[in-house]
Amino acid sequence: MTRAGFVVANLFRKKTRTILTLLSVTTAFLLFGLLQSLSHVFNAGADFVGATRLVTQARVSFTQPLPVGMLPKLEAVPGVARVTYSQWFGGVWQTNTQVFTFAVDAPSYHDVYPEWVMPEDQWKAFTATRTAMLAGRLLADQYGWKVGQKIPLSSNIYPQKNGSKSWEFDLVGIYDGKDENWKKQTNAVFINHDYFDEATLFGKDRTNFFIIKLAPGASGEAVSKTIDGMFENSPDETKTQTEKEFNLGFVKQIGDIGLMVRWILFAVFFTLLLVVGNTMAQSVRERVPELAVLKTLGFSDTDVLGLVLAEAGALCVAGGLLGLTLASVAGGMVEKATGGQFQLPVDAFVWSVGIAAILLMSIAVGLLPALRAQRLKIVDALAGR
Amino acid sequence: MFKQVSAITGINLRSIPERWASSLVIVIGLAGVVAVFTALLAMATGFESTLKATGRSDEAIVMRGGSDAEINSGLDRQSDDLIEQAPGIRRGADGKPLASAEMLAIAELVRKDDVKNGANIALRGVEPTAFALRPQLKLVDGRNFSLGLRELIVGRGVQRQFKGIELGKVVRMRGSDWTVVGVFESGDAHESELWTDINVARTTFARTGSSSVLAALEGPDGFDKLKRALAADPRLTVDVESQRDYFSGQTKQFRQTIGVLAGLVTAIMALGAVFAALNSMYAAVAARGKEIATLRAIGFGGLPVVASVMIEALLLALIGGLLGAVIAYVLFDHLTVSTLGQNFTQVVFSFKVTPELVFRGLLMSMIIGLAGGLLPAIRAARLPVTVALRAS
Numbered sequence: 001m002t003r004a005g006f007v008v009a010n011l012f013r014k015k016t017r018t019i020l021t022l023l024s025v026t027t028a029f030l031l032f033g034l035l036q037s038l039s040h041v042f043n044a045g046a047d048f049v050g051a052t053r054l055v056t057q058a059r060v061s062f063t064q065p066l067p068v069g070m071l072p073k074l075e076a077v078p079g080v081a082r083v084t085y086s087q088w089f090g091g092v093w094q095t096n097t098q099v100f101t102f103a104v105d106a107p108s109y110h111d112v113y114p115e116w117v118m119p120e121d122q123w124k125a126f127t128a129t130r131t132a133m134l135a136g137r138l139l140a141d142q143y144g145w146k147v148g149q150k151i152p153l154s155s156n157i158y159p160q161k162n163g164s165k166s167w168e169f170d171l172v173g174i175y176d177g178k179d180e181n182w183k184k185q186t187n188a189v190f191i192n193h194d195y196f197d198e199a200t201l202f203g204k205d206r207t208n209f210f211i212i213k214l215a216p217g218a219s220g221e222a223v224s225k226t227i228d229g230m231f232e233n234s235p236d237e238t239k240t241q242t243e244k245e246f247n248l249g250f251v252k253q254i255g256d257i258g259l260m261v262r263w264i265l266f267a268v269f270f271t272l273l274l275v276v277g278n279t280m281a282q283s284v285r286e287r288v289p290e291l292a293v294l295k296t297l298g299f300s301d302t303d304v305l306g307l308v309l310a311e312a313g314a315l316c317v318a319g320g321l322l323g324l325t326l327a328s329v330a331g332g333m334v335e336k337a338t339g340g341q342f343q344l345p346v347d348a349f350v351w352s353v354g355i356a357a358i359l360l361m362s363i364a365v366g367l368l369p370a371l372r373a374q375r376l377k378i379v380d381a382l383a384g385r
Numbered sequence: 386m387f388k389q390v391s392a393i394t395g396i397n398l399r400s401i402p403e404r405w406a407s408s409l410v411i412v413i414g415l416a417g418v419v420a421v422f423t424a425l426l427a428m429a430t431g432f433e434s435t436l437k438a439t440g441r442s443d444e445a446i447v448m449r450g451g452s453d454a455e456i457n458s459g460l461d462r463q464s465d466d467l468i469e470q471a472p473g474i475r476r477g478a479d480g481k482p483l484a485s486a487e488m489l490a491i492a493e494l495v496r497k498d499d500v501k502n503g504a505n506i507a508l509r510g511v512e513p514t515a516f517a518l519r520p521q522l523k524l525v526d527g528r529n530f531s532l533g534l535r536e537l538i539v540g541r542g543v544q545r546q547f548k549g550i551e552l553g554k555v556v557r558m559r560g561s562d563w564t565v566v567g568v569f570e571s572g573d574a575h576e577s578e579l580w581t582d583i584n585v586a587r588t589t590f591a592r593t594g595s596s597s598v599l600a601a602l603e604g605p606d607g608f609d610k611l612k613r614a615l616a617a618d619p620r621l622t623v624d625v626e627s628q629r630d631y632f633s634g635q636t637k638q639f640r641q642t643i644g645v646l647a648g649l650v651t652a653i654m655a656l657g658a659v660f661a662a663l664n665s666m667y668a669a670v671a672a673r674g675k676e677i678a679t680l681r682a683i684g685f686g687g688l689p690v691v692a693s694v695m696i697e698a699l700l701l702a703l704i705g706g707l708l709g710a711v712i713a714y715v716l717f718d719h720l721t722v723s724t725l726g727q728n729f730t731q732v733v734f735s736f737k738v739t740p741e742l743v744f745r746g747l748l749m750s751m752i753i754g755l756a757g758g759l760l761p762a763i764r765a766a767r768l769p770v771t772v773a774l775r776a777s
Contacts, residue, residue, distance in 0.1 A: 236559070
């Protein structure tokens, strides 16, 4: 019998116990995968967003709009390649579903965001049609929107000049992302800022964000400083940061989710440590005479230590990998069920943290029983002392 | 029968100290589940009670039609006046309507444990009647803001969580300096806000009207009167809602999110705990196999054996549940955190571990104990006496 075979045979000596322990480990790592993913989403934000773009907002808050008239001043700053702007429209679909809707300047938006992929004639139609609207692939799929349809969308902020908050737009294009990460972000609607200005009762010539594309080699920090310096002490003081920082700050607003998740993870792990640790200790206790026989046959202390550690490791690895796999499946299901609005990616990062946790766990639960097995004195063990 | 049960159970329980390690697994496992469950729901309860405390049924909030939240709403000066003079509004001691036009703007402050990422904080510009409309609000430090000056009073909650707003500090907003002159407590959502004179807020934020009008209602039919009058006025397009409904409505989404999270996390943890409990109880039964068989041989029935194992499992589960509740209480009760509310601003609130939550946690731990004890109990009772006695 090989050593691996020996370990497996020992594990299946008490089938019920092994299976139950395995299942405990599996549920723990299922939870671990999901929570780690949640925590990662809340702490890191969208870290694939490059640092080549800056976002300028009102320093007091991004909900306070800035005058669009600032545009030429921003464009003149050295190191700035292109500037676009985008205003929160407060879009509401049907009765009560919020839709991320932004009024944007079409031509410059296309230049600043090459990550959005769409046929060029649809971009042209967006610029040319006053009442045009673009929808992200995820959103269009979720609500069954097709190019050519008229989409009624109300705003919970802006009434039209006739006092009505119901707006209607022509869907001229559906954009997609250039890669997996960007595809997952396609859940917003864009409308023409020019048309918005023309039709709205108030809030004309204003925007919440200027988005700046840096010239190659330009320093984001220097450009930020110059811009914020230009408007210092005016009512429209600005705050300019990289897009990544902006996203991170936005996500952090949701609050102390990370703290909560860490507490739960701690509770899960502590519990798991105890369950598996106890099982291992028990199984070693029961086999003291056998281990003594092994040593009598010439297995060294280190061999016995290794055998017990391998048993603990096999349980943790099998259960852990199964749990992480289930977590990946569950994360995918959550994404599907919410139409991509809520994402729980159990990705390479989560897997690598998970595997590290599995290894740590194996050592933590296996070490004490293994040391006990290693230190057994043959005479005492055989005599049942 | 009862005598048999109590006799076997007594023996079982007295032998727990000899096999404390595996019993501890059940206790700790359930303590973990109950602690997590209670803590998550305590968060939802705390958020809900903070918002509910803000809303009174004898006051109404008026916003522009279809706004959902104050931050989206905007009323012009003329609308403010029309609303404040409408019928159905109670009059104060001075004979004037008890109503306050309020303007909500958002400022960014940095959380105490953060370095630079700002979080949205509500800045509420109010008329002097605002204080009469909220008798729960008390100044606890410093003084009230002076009309016409750039002065702020800040909620105790927001002051606990965010930097730079201690008494006497200066806050920069839109190119001007604002001094913090007072601190207030109200035990509700207003404690997450900064307050100032509405006219100063209007000038600074370049606005003319308000976000909402809060009005005290005149008697039980005041609400209908006000609603009818405002609906009939062609110059206005507004929504009228009782303040209680407005704030209760805001808790729905948070409650749902936390509910789903708590449900999912607890379900998975509970499943793990059932496996662990099964494991321990099987081990307990196996360790006492001979003993149980001996009892059966001298005439004890199968049912008392089942009952005794179940009682042991339930007792351990109860201890675990209690331990979990205590952990949740000690670590989380009154823990203050903040999250985004309806107005896209931070709402500061404290966790609330209520007796009802503890009861639900204990109930859950008993169910898990039951699930973990049943199968091992049946196995113990069914094992043929001869086989068990011969086992080594």
